[in-house]
Amino acid sequence: xxxxxxxxxxxxxxxxxxxxxxxxxxxxxxxxxxxxxxxxxxxxxxxxxxxxxxxxxxxxxxxxxxxxxxxxxxxxxxxxxxxxxxxxxxxxxxxxxxxxxxxxxxxxxxxxxxxxxxxxxxxxxxxxxxxxxxxx
Amino acid sequence: xxxxxxxxxxxxxxxxxxxxxxxxxxxxxxxxxxxxxxxxxxxxxxxxxxxxxxxxxxxxxxxxxxxxxxxxxxxxxxxxxxxxxxxxxxxxxxxxxxxxxxxxxxxxxxxxxxxxxxxxxxxxxxxxxxxxxxxxxxxxxxxxxxxxxxxxxxxxxxxxxxxxxxxxxxxxxxxxxxxxxxxxxxxxxxx
Numbered sequence: 001x002x003x004x005x006x007x008x009x010x011x012x013x014x015x016x017x018x019x020x021x022x023x024x025x026x027x028x029x030x031x032x033x034x035x036x037x038x039x040x041x042x043x044x045x046x047x048x049x050x051x052x053x054x055x056x057x058x059x060x061x062x063x064x065x066x067x068x069x070x071x072x073x074x075x076x077x078x079x080x081x082x083x084x085x086x087x088x089x090x091x092x093x094x095x096x097x098x099x100x101x102x103x104x105x106x107x108x109x110x111x112x113x114x115x116x117x118x119x120x121x122x123x124x125x126x127x128x129x130x131x132x133x134x135x136x
Numbered sequence: 137x138x139x140x141x142x143x144x145x146x147x148x149x150x151x152x153x154x155x156x157x158x159x160x161x162x163x164x165x166x167x168x169x170x171x172x173x174x175x176x177x178x179x180x181x182x183x184x185x186x187x188x189x190x191x192x193x194x195x196x197x198x199x200x201x202x203x204x205x206x207x208x209x210x211x212x213x214x215x216x217x218x219x220x221x222x223x224x225x226x227x228x229x230x231x232x233x234x235x236x237x238x239x240x241x242x243x244x245x246x247x248x249x250x251x252x253x254x255x256x257x258x259x260x261x262x263x264x265x266x267x268x269x270x271x272x273x274x275x276x277x278x279x280x281x282x283x284x285x286x287x288x289x290x291x292x293x294x295x296x297x298x299x300x301x302x303x304x305x306x307x308x309x310x311x312x313x314x315x316x317x318x319x320x321x322x323x324x325x326x327x
Binding site (some may be wrong): 023054055056057058060061062063107108133 | 142145146151152161183184186187188222223304305306307308309311319
């Protein structure tokens with residue numbers, strides 16, 4: 001599902017300008033996440049998957065709910081907020097609606113946006129939450 | 137003391153409910169009362185059962201006497217019913233291809249498998265059923281066996297009712313209750 005989000009952001013990169021989509025994962029670089037160093041880059045983490053039983057059947061069939069969480073990060077200058085910051089955030093949020101996820105059978109798609117400060121940086125963290133049903 | 141512990145997904149020990157058209161089954165009568173039922177080759181094994189409930193509810197006749205502060209009661213006839221919930225499987229629900237089933241395989245016979253649960257309910261077809269209450273890998277029967285070591289099967293005849301498929305946006309899988317109202321006695325057997 002990470003790729004679906006990255007693909008959506010690439011298609012809508014004009015709305016994200018001046019932020020650009022990083023090709024690497026948000027790894028740790030010299031004790032800090034790479035997105036702290038590279039401001040105005042959007043980093044998308046890999047899928048975190050959790051499965052829970054939706055329907056138990058006596059013959060071992062049934063259905064399972066698969067929850068997938070994906071985090072994305074954008075760091076900007078806290079002292080001078082980007083003029084189109086809200087447009088950028090909205091565009092990243094809209095990645096949850098990408099039609100590519102319809103093919104993958106997603107039934108629920110939610111996103112949470114949180115911010116915090118690290119020194120003079122505004123860290124915007126997006127948490128995408130997708131649910132789909134799969135055979136047990 | 138032991139208990140019956142079916143194992144979901146284990147083809148030997150899991151709960152199995154089979155149904156067949158009554159007129160396609162072999163029903164042995166003793167003095168006009170069914171004492172044995174063998175389902176035919178077109179029987180339908182109901183898949184993806186969520187739960188099974190077997191009811192044997194005796195009616196009660198009660199009366200009061202002037203010499204007692206408590207009522208006297210005796211059981212009379214029973215109302216028997218099987219209640220289940222299941223995940224709707226398209227083939228077993230709408231049929232594998234009966235000539236009158238929705239799947240429409242022309243020339244196919246109207247077996248329980250070909251008709252499916254929905255059509256058996258719609259046509260109010262009289263059914264024979266069997267519930268594999270307990271299945272064991274190596275049953276011990278005869279003089280050395282007992283109920284704990286044998287396959288226990290409950291059989292009977294009845295009609296499907298109570299289909300009510302439902303689905304929600306948060307759980308987009310069709311599930312439905314299904315009841316078999318039992319006509320006549322249960323037949324308990326061990327083998």
